[in-house]
Amino acid sequence: MLTFIIYKSILVLIVFLISLGVAAYATYGERKVAAFMQDRIGPDRAGPFGIFQPLADGLKMFMKEEIIPTVSNKFLFILGPSLAMLTALMAGVVVPWGGKLAIGDHYYPLQITDINIGILYVFGVVSFGVYGIMIGGWASNNKYSLLGALRASSQMISYEIAMGLAIVALVMKTGTLSLGEMVAQQGTGGWWNIVYQPLGFLIFLICAFAETNRAPFDLPECETELVGGYHTEYSSMKLGFYLFAEYINIFISSAVISTLYFGGFNLPFQSHIPLDGNWLVIAQTAFFFGKVIFFIFFFMWVRWTIPRFRYDQLMNLGWKILIPLAIFNILATGVLMYALGKV
């Protein structure tokens, strides 16, 4: 029992630290990617190639003056960013980061907990994340913040439906809600889910952009119209928490996309690779992180390519295109499964 608790605590700590580390370096990566795409160099002063830039940025955030507006609701004002950070970090619990490590004669799975409704848990936590933004924006007692919060909540609610419907089709195919089992199926059952669910993947990807408030769906923080959106009034590390939570969300979204549609930690043509035991587990975890980093890069690539949607376009896309498309995807999946005799 004690070893179990120690092992879980260590795993939790590692996932926590990796989430923070990846998020910190995602800020650096974002600046570099943006710079390269705009024919610039990007941060290169703090250390070789500027690799200490995240530390400098973090230090800056901590040293800044902390301002809490007198007209704000102080309790909720502080609760907002805390909630955003909390929900961002919680979603990493069900993601399977790798196979089972064998130490002695015990097996230690590299997944904190494989609850049998894993994907629903992710959904629950992600939709909880909108409260951080909503509460923060409302408690600021500022019109721009309120508009940003309003946009954030309506956007998240609209896109969660399409996202959920995209997942329904996937669940029909896999027959399980557990992320661990989904990965296992993709490892043994041949193809990755992207082959069976290309349309579902596309819908899920677009909704993931909207859920993480990334361009082209970054209306809640839309600098050109709303100053800073929901975090206009925030300063110091409270602002840092909001920005950080966004990057953690990107990291988790990338991990979930890889898990659901790109075989999780499975290597391509895994059965032909002459590796076994712990080496295979390590290779799998490394490959999984490769996939995750590719998707983080993809998020940035899209951000620095396309402009922001207009608010009515956003709502049109969500309600009139993505939701019908997701429903069509469910029907098509059902018909195909029936035709192929899988039901």
Added chain:
Amino acid sequence: MQLTNRKKVVVKKEMSLAEKLYLPAITNGMVITMKHFFKKGATVRYPEVKREISETYRGQHVLKRDEQGAERCTACGLCAVACPAEAITMEAAERKKGEETLYREEKYAAVYEINMLRCIFCGLCEEACPKEAIFLTDRIVPTDLKRGEFVYGKDKLVEDINHRIDLSGRQTKEVLEFKKDKTKAHNQTWADKQKLLKENKHH
């Protein structure tokens, strides 16, 4: 009545299916950004690498000394008159006995100030100067924290006697040739003049 053939009828074109899907356009855009990702940046890493500038670049001014190290400026005020931004002010003073090695002419600028925030670096002061005293150089005016610090006095403008600034690159061949002619008063230093006076007395 039609005046030219340049009119263009604006039609609100219905978008095709491919355009409505957005995705082909987005893919094209992403291909373009990816091409730029591997391009070399246009950035110049400034303090370490300096951009190539022309020999006649118009940067921070210098008040030249002559070969003997005496200030060339005679406080005639032509630069201040020529200055379109009214950035130059000066106060003249008369040279006292024993200051001949400090100032080239009998009159000199006791105070000479250029407001670098007003200056537009047009180089008209350089053109106006009859004594080859003021030149613009390839140095860049550094930043500062207070507006007052940008009013440069003689301490910053007069060239350091130990670190002369070579401006021969700014001058045309004809000017450089002319400057070698020591019989012209313009090119004579105070020492040259003394020498000439002595020689004249001898004759």
